[in-house]
Amino acid sequence: MNGPLSVVTIVAALVLAAWYLLRAALNRAPSRFDLLAAAVFSALVAVLVVIAVVGLFGDSRPSDTATFGGYLITTIAFVPVGAYLARLEPTRWGxxxxGIACLVLPVLVLRLQQIASVTGA
Structure with missing residues (x-):
């Protein structure tokens, strides 16, 4: 797992989570800007996942490749699914x-790092 890219992803997720949760507290529905920010963040997550998948074909693989793959699928799908559900719910709950989707992403990235670091991937 790429250390600096993981840190950027985690920080971006936490900043976006704070923004979305503030908007929910102020009783604001997700705007087009919010959905666009989620799409840009999804692209950043996709870059992280692609780099991790490329790393799977290298010399140092995680010992539990199935678990690592499951976390990769969950990581890349989490924010787009959250954005889709937020678009379906045009109220503060969106x-x-x-916000919750962006709060879960740092946990997923940290778990990917833990799995990869067991074998030095």
Whole structure:
């Protein structure tokens, strides 16, 4: 797992989570800007996942490749699904959905790092 890219992803997720949760607290529905920010963040997560998948074909693989693959699939799908659900819910709860999705992403990235670091991937 790429250390600096993981840190950027985690920081971006936490900043976006704070923004979305603030909007939910202010009773604001997700705006187009919020959904666009989620799409840009999803692209950043996709870059991280692609780099991790490329690393799977290298010399140092995680010992539990199936678990690592499951976390990769969950990581890449989490924010787009959250954005889709937020778009279906055009109230403050849509902002809350986006906020929770962005709060879960750092946990997924940290878990990917833990699995990869067991074998030095």
């Amino acid at each position: 902002s809350l959905i986006l």
